[in-house]
Amino acid sequence: METLTAQLLAGNKRALARALTIVEDGGKDACSVVRQLFPYSGKAHLIGITGSPGVGKSTLVDALVTEIRKADLKVAVIATDPTSPFTGGAILGDRIRMQAHTLDQNVFIRSMANRGHAGGTSLAIYDAVRMLEAFGYEIIIIETVGVGQTELSIAKTADTTILVLMPGSGDEIQAIKSGIMEIGDLFVVNKGDLPGAHKTASEISYSLELAQHFPGWTPPVLVSIAETGAGLDEIWQAVGKHRQYLLESGMLEERRKAKVAAELEELVSEIVRTNLKASLEHSHIQELLHQVLAREVDPHSAAENLIKELFGSN
Numbered sequence: 001m002e003t004l005t006a007q008l009l010a011g012n013k014r015a016l017a018r019a020l021t022i023v024e025d026g027g028k029d030a031c032s033v034v035r036q037l038f039p040y041s042g043k044a045h046l047i048g049i050t051g052s053p054g055v056g057k058s059t060l061v062d063a064l065v066t067e068i069r070k071a072d073l074k075v076a077v078i079a080t081d082p083t084s085p086f087t088g089g090a091i092l093g094d095r096i097r098m099q100a101h102t103l104d105q106n107v108f109i110r111s112m113a114n115r116g117h118a119g120g121t122s123l124a125i126y127d128a129v130r131m132l133e134a135f136g137y138e139i140i141i142i143e144t145v146g147v148g149q150t151e152l153s154i155a156k157t158a159d160t161t162i163l164v165l166m167p168g169s170g171d172e173i174q175a176i177k178s179g180i181m182e183i184g185d186l187f188v189v190n191k192g193d194l195p196g197a198h199k200t201a202s203e204i205s206y207s208l209e210l211a212q213h214f215p216g217w218t219p220p221v222l223v224s225i226a227e228t229g230a231g232l233d234e235i236w237q238a239v240g241k242h243r244q245y246l247l248e249s250g251m252l253e254e255r256r257k258a259k260v261a262a263e264l265e266e267l268v269s270e271i272v273r274t275n276l277k278a279s280l281e282h283s284h285i286q287e288l289l290h291q292v293l294a295r296e297v298d299p300h301s302a303a304e305n306l307i308k309e310l311f312g313s314n
């Protein structure tokens, strides 16, 4: 493992790819790699890109990578597909699209599915980001599909979250109004070449004015045509402004603290879940199950007994 991490730190991309597979699988090896590389992590700016299927996230990521390369920054992309980890179709399409960048030594693209971690993709992503940071990527983009709870927790991994919509995304606008979509630091109405893009953008701006989530930061609503790259320089500039805001307001620190708390909570629940599963197989706990079945002990008391058993506390 020492060799692998040394190679990764020396800029060996194959070592990076192996380290990513290891953290994706979770377990002891993942812990060991992370332990060694953690001191070198924490320096990149993380951009989360999320939105409903087909709004053009991958096309937008591709165009954003072009902008980032103009600024001569090293950039890595993690594409996740938590809703259908095994289809791979969309991911394959993304790979083909991204081919323009694959010859660029300073661009790295990786698809990740939920593999070893019982806690879901987000735990693996926290660690994947660390590997990429240790390798020296300055910007890391995380693309997630959808706006469900899992995706939201992945999006929260980011420093700047971009919510992508397209003209006529009525449901999403309703969600913004009702506060479900408070995660966006930046809103992008993509497919600006289609009718109604500016109308959609002003509806979003209006809903955001009503919501007012962050003091000192009004999320900009931008229109883009990812296919041609139109509007991408504004998006990249807005990311820069958001980063500046995060630094100056102390929000960057605050968000990262919240992320560490969320990660620890997930890690602890994962450990507890694993221990619990193993313990339920034990014969004297089987005994407890039988007592519940026989109506001798109620499930609430049984659960309390189990906790005492597992943690020696109440």
Ligand SMILES: Nc1nc2c(ncn2[C@@H]2O[C@H](COP(=O)(O)OP(=O)(O)OP(=O)(O)O)[C@@H](O)[C@H]2O)c(=O)[nH]1
Residues within 6 Å of the ligand: 052, 053, 054, 055, 056, 057, 058, 059, 060, 090, 145, 190, 191, 192, 193, 194, 224, 225, 226, 227, 228
């Ligand atoms: N008209 C138009 N089409 C676009 C634009 N950007 C992307 N598309 C098209 O929209 C379709 C979906 O684009 P993707 O980039 O794969 O969208 P996605 O959000 O990543 O999709 P999933 O990952 O499957 O959720 C593709 O056919 C794109 O060519 C745009 O600016 N205008």
Ligand SMILES: [Mg+2]
Residues within 6 Å of the ligand: 057, 058, 059, 090, 094, 143
């Ligand atoms: Mg995509």
